[in-house]
Amino acid sequence: MGSLIQKITEDLNRLSAAERKIGEYIVQHPELIPNMTTKELSKKASVSEASVVRFCKSIGIGSFKSFKLELVKDLTLADMNLTDFSILKKKDSPYDLLHKVTYVNKSAIESTLASLDKKEYNKAFEALMHANRVVFFGVGGSATAAFDAHYKFTRLGYHSNTAFDFHYMLSHIAYLTEKDVFIAISMSGKTKDVLELSRFAQKKGATVIAITNIDKSPLYKEADIRLCTPNVESDFRIGSLSSRMTQLTIIDALYISIFNNIGENIVEHYREARNEVVHLRR
Numbered sequence: 694m695g696s697l698i699q700k701i702t703e704d705l706n707r708l709s710a711a712e713r714k715i716g717e718y719i720v721q722h723p724e725l726i727p728n729m730t731t732k733e734l735s736k737k738a739s740v741s742e743a744s745v746v747r748f749c750k751s752i753g754i755g756s757f758k759s760f761k762l763e764l765v766k767d768l769t770l771a772d773m774n775l776t777d778f779s780i781l782k783k784k785d786s787p788y789d790l791l792h793k794v795t796y797v798n799k800s801a802i803e804s805t806l807a808s809l810d811k812k813e814y815n816k817a818f819e820a821l822m823h824a825n826r827v828v829f830f831g832v833g834g835s836a837t838a839a840f841d842a843h844y845k846f847t848r849l850g851y852h853s854n855t856a857f858d859f860h861y862m863l864s865h866i867a868y869l870t871e872k873d874v875f876i877a878i879s880m881s882g883k884t885k886d887v888l889e890l891s892r893f894a895q896k897k898g899a900t901v902i903a904i905t906n907i908d909k910s911p912l913y914k915e916a917d918i919r920l921c922t923p924n925v926e927s928d929f930r931i932g933s934l935s936s937r938m939t940q941l942t943i944i945d946a947l948y949i950s951i952f953n954n955i956g957e958n959i960v961e962h963y964r965e966a967r968n969e970v971v972h973l974r975r
Contacts, residue, residue, distance in 0.1 A: 697767045698723055704752055711744040712751055723768060727761050727807035762907060765804040765923045794934065797925075801935035802942050804923040808907070809943070816918045818950050820900045824874040828899075829855040830862055830890050831878035831940075838878050838904070838940035845948040848966075850959065859886045866890060871898035879903075880922070880936045882910025891915065904940055 701716045708716055718738040719726055726734065731745045734757075738745075745757055754760045821827065827846050831839035836857060843855040856862055869875065875894035879887045882905035891901050891912060903916030906924050913919050922939040952959065 697763050701752060708748070708751055709744075711738075711740040712748040714738045714740055715745060715748045716752075719764075723764060727765050727768070727804060729761075731757050759907075761807050762921075762923060765807050766925060768800065768804070797935050798938045801923065801925040801938050804925060805939045805942050808921045808923040808939075810919070810921065813919050813921070814946075817902050817920055817947065818954075820874050820902065820918060821947060821951055822954060824851070824872065824900075826852040826854070826869065826873040827876065828862075828866065828869065828873070828894070829853070829876045829878065830887060832884050832886055834937050835878040835880060835884075835887075835940060837937055838944055839876075841941060842876065842878075842944040842948075845944065846951075848963070849948070849951055849955065850962065859890070862890055863893065866893050866897060866899075869894055869897040869899040871900075873897075873899040874902060875899045876902045876904065877912055877916065878940055879905050879910075879912055880940075882906060882912030884912075888912060888915070904943055 698720060702720055705713050705716050705720075715734065715738045718734070722737075729737075731742045735742045735745050749755065749757050749760045752760075754763060829839040829842045829846075831837070836855075839855045843853050846853040854865055856865075866875065873894075875891060877887050877891045882888075882903065888911060891903070892915070895901050895915075895917070900918065901916045902918040902920060903910075903912045904920045904922060905912045905916075907913050907919075907921045908924050913921065920943050922936065922943065925935040925939065
């Protein structure tokens, strides 16, 4: 397992009896923890909820949520760190790498549930439901998620926009109001262009929704609504793989949530667009 599990194993003997029971349970069932609450873990380990909080602090982590995020990172990257340059040390076959990529992406998507706060997600949904315009922006690998979101929300009938060009986005954001939403997408939350556009959107009164990591992310701290992605990749990497999957998963969930809420009113528009596509294929 990863370094966090190793640390817990090494620290077991110095923990209190209750904390040791928690540590032993986590070491034996690490894959179950990210989707648990403090109450559920305390029941499984036969200790109090307060003991779970003390356990986290005893191993140097301030809260159970932060602990789960660190554990998610370990579980996702353990023995399969595909996106940093250590992959060059192993000579897996192309088909073996297909299996590993599938596993890592699947784990990253499942980890999103542990990192995302339900209240923040519902706030994002409400903001989007009442938005006049929605603007998406991301740089590098995150631009893929921004363009995917732009396409999906355009299909929902939204006045949606995105672009690679920073200066174009500046001129577009200048027209945003308090009735609009700006969705900033950044794994690190430190990308200068994303931060500058987010701050400009806030000055115009727009609601800023961040899709970013919680770990040392300025974007996470500054956004109005925070959709936290799990930390599943190193910052210096060969490309965005599993981190992009977490961003796309959140975008897809918001898209389906809005579609489900709009209901039958939108189906006819989808049917008309589909008929035109079929017609053009002939």
